[in-house]
Amino acid sequence: MDKRRTLAMKRLPPNFPIIWRGEVGYEQARVGRVFNYRRPSRYPIAVVEATTEDDIVEAVGLANEIGCRVSVRSGGHSWAVWSTGILRASPSNTGRLTNKLLGAYGRMFPGGHCPEVALGGFLLQGGMGWNCKNWGWACERVLGVDVVTADGRKLHCDKDENTDLYWAARGAGPGFPAIVTRFYLQTIPAFSRMRSSAYIYEKKDYRKAMEWILRVAPIYDESTEIVAVASYPAGLSDVHVMVLLVTFKNSAEEALAALQPAEDTAPPGCVQRWFCRETSLAKEYDDQHAANPMSYRYCTDNCYVKNDADVVSVLEDAFTSLPSRKSFSLWYSMAPGSRRSVEAGTMQDMALSMQTDHYFATYSIWEDEADDAKCRDWVANIFKRVERHSEGSYLGDADFQVRRTRFWQDEQGKKLMRIRKEWDPHGRIAGYLDVGDKSGAEGLENVHEWEPK
Structure with a gap:
């Protein structure tokens, strides 16, 4: 029996919820609730399925005693599988x-x-x-x-x-x-009258659709979310671009007024459209679930495109060439909130500090392991062209083992790494699992891939 396991058995209380590598149920514990079926080759010596704070205290105490690191998984997408009133x-x-x-x-x-x-x-x-x-x-x-x-x-x-x-x-x-x-x-x-409108264009009309929504999004109604998505819609044989608006209101009249400006200004040529359709948070969750199916393999990356970039040109390849029918690319409108937070200085009060008016992410999704190289290479090639037009990236859709980039403004990044070392000087809690886990207790380099180390 492993020496660390023997020590743990003496230290831990009876019925402690730990599953050791090699025991029945280990593989389910290792990857259970991991959304991405492109599973990592990382095998912890044990998994603790904690249900109380005391379970976590015991697990951390054990890790300190036997010299192991702790990684946390709360459940969710975790594309890079880090875990991770x-x-x-x-x-x-x-x-x-x-x-x-x-x-x-x-x-x-x-x-x-x-x-x-x-x-x-x-x-x-x-x-x-x-x-x-x-x-x-x-x-x-x-x-x-x-x-x-x-x-x-x-x-x-x-x-x-x-x-x-x-x-x-x-x-x-x-x-x-x-x-x-x-x-x-x-x-x-909560909002009782959610409504949505959508405008779907052939990929040949990508530029006019994107130029339109880029123009109107920053000044649009403040209860309305706006996104542009490139995908293979059901029943269509090629990539199309959908501009979707979802408004959160408490009356049908307010919802209609919010969505009318888009209806009045949308460019002609839609192959499909709907206007002010009744929806709900439950319905939107169902749609998101359908677009992000479980039991598939994923590779994703993202960036905040610079405000002065030619956004339409920068994203054109990502929106008009997708590697599989389940894959999609999206542009998410961040203005005017992106401007307000910078002007007000509110992002100084938290580690989060990287954003622009334009969030871009692409999700390569496939089923067959034989397509791994093709689908991963497509993402890599897209970002070779896009990344130099970016300020940085969002942690939630990034993989530190694939591409270096900035996740925080310079001062916030330095402050965060200082706090990490003060509270966890030995790197007991696994952090940014970059290539070879080189960052350790030091934390990530907050630099772009093409910048010198």
């Missing part, structure tokens, strides 16, 4: 579950768009949630967190207590130097 919520709660529970109280929380995304990784990365362009980042609604530190202490962190950890919890991503056990979240009133 006021509402009190567990990190493992998904967006769909959270809003289903809040709905009974007439409240909602702007969590992740995909229903399986859990709050833990989503909020630590910043949280590009529902209507982020207008309502702001989900992590801005985190009022406090309970954590277990790398040395096994339970702490509460907010604007008055352990303020540096509270600062880091809003944007550090998987490099947060503690384990979050509870979030305290500011909810918002």
Whole structure:
């Protein structure tokens, strides 16, 4: 028997929920709730299926005693598989579950768009949630967190207590130097009259569709989310571009007024369209689930395109050539919120600090392992052309083992790495698992791929 396992058996309480490598159930514990079926070749010596804070304290204590690192998985997409009123919520709660529970109280929380995304990784990365362009980042609604530190202490962190950890919890991503056990979240009133409009164009009309929505998005209604998606729509044989608007209102009249400007200005030539169609948060979750199917293989990357870039030209290849029928690329409107937060200086109050008016991400999705190289190479080639037009990237759709880039503004990045070393000097909690795990306790280099180290 492994010496570390023998030591653990003496230290741990009876019935402690730990599954060791080689035991029955290990593989399910290792990759259970891992969304991406392109599974990693990382095999921890054991998995603890913690259900209480005390379980986490015991696990961290054991890791310190036997010299192991701890990685945390709350459940969700984790494309790179890192693991990885006021509402009190567990990190493992998904967006769909959270809003289903809040709905009974007439409240909602702007969590992740995909229903399986859990709050833990989503909020630590910043949280590009529902209507982020207008309502702001989900992590801005985190009022406090309970954590277990790398040395096994339970702490509460907010604007008055352990303020540096509270600062880091809003944007550090998987490099947060503690384990979050509870979030305290500011909810918002729910909306009773959600409506959507969509305009679908052939790829030959990509430029006119994108030029239109880029022009109107920054000045559009503040309760309306706007996204442009390139995909293979059901029943169509080629790539098409859809501009989708979802508005959050409390009356049909308000929803109609919000969506009318798009209806009046949309370029001609749609192959499909709908206007002011009734929808709901539950319906939108279902649509997101269909677009991001489970049991598939994924490769994704993203960036914030510079505000002065020729966005239409920069994204053209990504929007008109997709490697498989399930793959898609998206542009997500971040203005005017991106401008307000910079002007007001609010992003100085948290680790999250990287954004522009234009968020771009591409998702290569396929079933057959034989297509791995083709689909991964497509993503890599797209970003060889796009990345020099970017300011940086969002942690939630990035893979540190594939491409270096910036995730924070310079000062926030330096501050975050200092906080990591102060709270976890030995790198006990696995952070940014880059190539060969070189970053360790030092944390990521906050630089672009083409910049000198």
